[in-house]
Structures are given as structure tokens and as C-alpha cells.
Amino acid sequence: MNEGIPKAEEPQPALTVGITYNLRQWTDDGDDRYEEYDSIETISSLETEIRKIGFSPLRLEQDEHFLETLSRVRPDFVLNIAEGRGGGRGRESQVPCILESLDIPFTGSDPVALALTLDKHLTRTVLAAGHLPVPEGCMISPGGELSEAEMLLKRHGKVIVKPRWEGSSKGVFADSTTTDAERLPFLVSRIWERYAQAALVEEYLPGDEYTVSLLGNPPEVVGLMRIRSDRYRENFLYSLENKRDPDWMDHMVYEGRSALDPSVTAFLENGAVRAFEVLELRDLARIDFRTDVQGVPRIIDVNPLPGLRPGYSDFPISCQVNGVSYEDVIRGLFDAALRRCGLLEPFRLRVAS
Incomplete structure (x- = not known):
């Protein structure tokens, strides 16, 4: 699978590989806003593997100095695992957009694909159009009517409610499923209020x-x-x-x-x-x-x-x-x-x- 990369002992020019990432922070209030971010153990493990290949790793945390640092050091290549800052649905595209603008090649998908896949509603729509199996669901925008979600629950008997654009199980709790139409307003409004975005209601699998x-x-x-x-x-x-x-x-x-x-x-x-x-x-x-x-x-x-x-x-x-x-x-x-x-x-x- 990976014979294309030589062992470290083989002669090769130096390649500086930047690792772009967001470092996880811990909060005392149990907030999950940093849940998608990476631990220092992940960064250290990637550095070890990069050195094994024979490349030189460089840490590039997406912080307030990120653009200045990236423009100054200009790595030859980037291993991108940055999830992006803030709560918008385009956050995973932030670092790839910057890398593209600076003509720095990087691992992984382009900004368009990253933005699309973070949005679970759009992802399901595109996959369904491609004739791939997805759960039936609907999107309820903040303040919207719940009639479509109620009909979905009636058809399937049980649904799960989650945020439209989150990852790492953010917004998915032990009580996020229900068989009771009277609980739907609570589950949907919890997403609206906590994550400031639309709620997805899907058939429970x-x-x-x-x-x-x-x-x-x-x-x-x-x-x-x-x-x-x-x-x-x-x-x-x-x-x-x-x-x-x-x-x-x-x-x-x-x-x-x-x-x-x-x-x-x-x-x-x-x-x-x-x-x-x-x-x-x-x-x-x-x-x-x-x-x-x-x-x-x-x-x-x-x-x-x-x-x-x-x-x-x-x-x-x-x-x-x-x-x-x-x-x-x-x-x-x-x-x-x-x-x-x-x-x-x-x-x-x-x-x-």
C-alpha cells in the first residue's frame, strides 16, 4: 500500500512537513466546544511517524498567530488535521483555504468537500442523490415547525435528534433518541439553543x-x-x-x-x-x-x-x-x-x- 515512501535511511532531500491542528482545551463547565480538537498525544504521535519517514515535522497550531507564522516559515508540505475555529459550518475549510491561497500543498480533501461533509443535511442530500443508503430525516431550522419531524416519528416509531453541523459526537447525548412526540420540542430546542444551528431529526437505526x-x-x-x-x-x-x-x-x-x-x-x-x-x-x-x-x-x-x-x-x-x-x-x-x-x-x- 505504501511502498512509494522510502525508509528513513534512504537518501532523500529534506522535506519540512507542517502539522496544522487545533489543540484541545479542557473546561470546568463540561462544555463540548473543543471536543473535535486534538490532544497533544496525537500531535506527538504524528511527529514521530513523520521523523520515521525522514521528514522534518513542524507544529503549526491554528491560533491567533497562525497566518503570520505560516507565511513566515512556509513548510514544503502540510499534514492538515485542523478542525477550524468558531462554530460555523465552514470552519473545517479555514486552514485549507489559507493553504490554497499560499500555494502550500496539504493532505486531505479540499475546502469545498470539507465544508459539505461537516453539514450533515447537505451530506445526506448529496449521498441520497447518488443513490447511496442514508437514513430518512428532516432539518428543523431555529423557530421552525415540527410537523415534518412528528410525521417522521410516526412513520418510524423512534428518531434521533442531533446538530446539523458538528462532529466528534457533539450534540449527541444518551437521551437524544425518543419514541415520544411530546419530547420532540425539547430535543430540537436543545440543539437550537446550545449550538445555534438547525436540528436534524432522523429515523433511529x-x-x-x-x-x-x-x-x-x-x-x-x-x-x-x-x-x-x-x-x-x-x-x-x-x-x-x-x-x-x-x-x-x-x-x-x-x-x-x-x-x-x-x-x-x-x-x-x-x-x-x-x-x-x-x-x-x-x-x-x-x-x-x-x-x-x-x-x-x-x-x-x-x-x-x-x-x-x-x-x-x-x-x-x-x-x-x-x-x-x-x-x-x-x-x-x-x-x-x-x-x-x-x-x-x-x-x-x-x-x-
Whole structure:
């Protein structure tokens, strides 16, 4: 998969790789506004892998001095994991837009794809137009009528309510599902008030949850797993409370491809690759599925900026349970991105056979 990047001991010109990121901060009030940001452990792990390749890492936090620093140091290439500042739906595009304007090549999808996929309503609309399986849902703008959501609940018996543009389980709580129409106003208004954005109401999918990890252009499936919890055997949600539980990882069960029905894995792989292509993503992405009452996997989230913390984030875990190491993941990402940017030859990187 990643033979295109030589081992560190092989002669090669120096390549300065900036890591653009937002550093997670902890709040005493339990606010989740920094939930998507990365830990210092993630940055350190990426630096280690970059040095193994033979490149020189450079930390570039997206802070108030970011533009000045980036313009001054001008790295040769950027590994972008920045989620963006503020609460707008275009925040994941902030750093890629700046990099494009400065003509600095970077890993991952372009600003248009990043903005589109953060907006779950637009993502579902585009995927449905591409004939991909998605849950039925509706969007309720602040102050809007709930009649469409009430009809959705009546058709499916249970719904989940979440923000229109958030990630990392922000706005998804243990009580975000309901079978009671009288609770709908509370769940929807909670999203309006807490996140200042529209609420999405979707049919609740009661089955198993899966994630598929992709690398390359065209994409290759490098990780696939079913996600379960031995604490919540029924109605398990990747909720904010679960992720903040210090013991939650001890109760997670990750099952790789070998433990799954081949027909299910084929459906997941085909759907993930097709979603990657329909949304015009680049280099890497994680596609999440959940099965409906008939057992059909439907796409519930698309993440072109997946977490890359080893042993913690779903992307590297899904690769690990299928025999792909963290080192191979990062080398594969660089191979895909440098190849796409036409930088294999300038940095004497062998073309993978």
C-alpha cells in the first residue's frame, strides 16, 4: 500500500512537513466546544511517524498567530488535521483555504468537500442523490415547525435528534433518541439553543454500527470494523457521555473484517468507496454506517478529517484490527497525498508498484 515512501535511511532531500491542528482545551463547565480538537498525544504521535519517514515535522497550531507564522516559515508540505475555529459550518475549510491561497500543498480533501461533509443535511442530500443508503430525516431550522419531524416519528416509531453541523459526537447525548412526540420540542430546542444551528431529526437505526477507513486516490479500504459495547448491548450510541467516560474504551468491542459476514463487508466497502467518490474526497476518510430494521447498513456520517490518535481514534483502530499498523497508515497517507500533488519525484519517493 505504501511502498512509494522510502525508509528513513534512504537518501532523500529534506522535506519540512507542517502539522496544522487545533489543540484541545479542557473546561470546568463540561462544555463540548473543543471536543473535535486534538490532544497533544496525537500531535506527538504524528511527529514521530513523520521523523520515521525522514521528514522534518513542524507544529503549526491554528491560533491567533497562525497566518503570520505560516507565511513566515512556509513548510514544503502540510499534514492538515485542523478542525477550524468558531462554530460555523465552514470552519473545517479555514486552514485549507489559507493553504490554497499560499500555494502550500496539504493532505486531505479540499475546502469545498470539507465544508459539505461537516453539514450533515447537505451530506445526506448529496449521498441520497447518488443513490447511496442514508437514513430518512428532516432539518428543523431555529423557530421552525415540527410537523415534518412528528410525521417522521410516526412513520418510524423512534428518531434521533442531533446538530446539523458538528462532529466528534457533539450534540449527541444518551437521551437524544425518543419514541415520544411530546419530547420532540425539547430535543430540537436543545440543539437550537446550545449550538445555534438547525436540528436534524432522523429515523433511529437500531442495528449494528460499522466504520470503514479509506486511503488513496482512488480510495482503498484499509480498515473496517463493527463497533459494540459490552456495557450497552442494546441501543448503543456513540454519545458525548460515552466518549467522556474514562472507562469507555474498556467496554468497547471492535470486530474486524474476519469476524463479519462477507456479504456485509462487501456492501460496506462498496458503499464507502462510492461515498468517497460522490463527495469528491481526497487521500483519506472514515465513513460510518448503522443498520436499519431490515439489517441494511446506512451511512450516518462522513469524516474526511478523521481522528488519528493511535489506540484511541476509530480510523487507526479499524486499521489495527485488520492488521494495518499505525506506521503504515501515516506512510500510506503521505504516499497518497504526495502522489496526488506531484511531489513523489521531487522528493525521490519510489512509485508504489
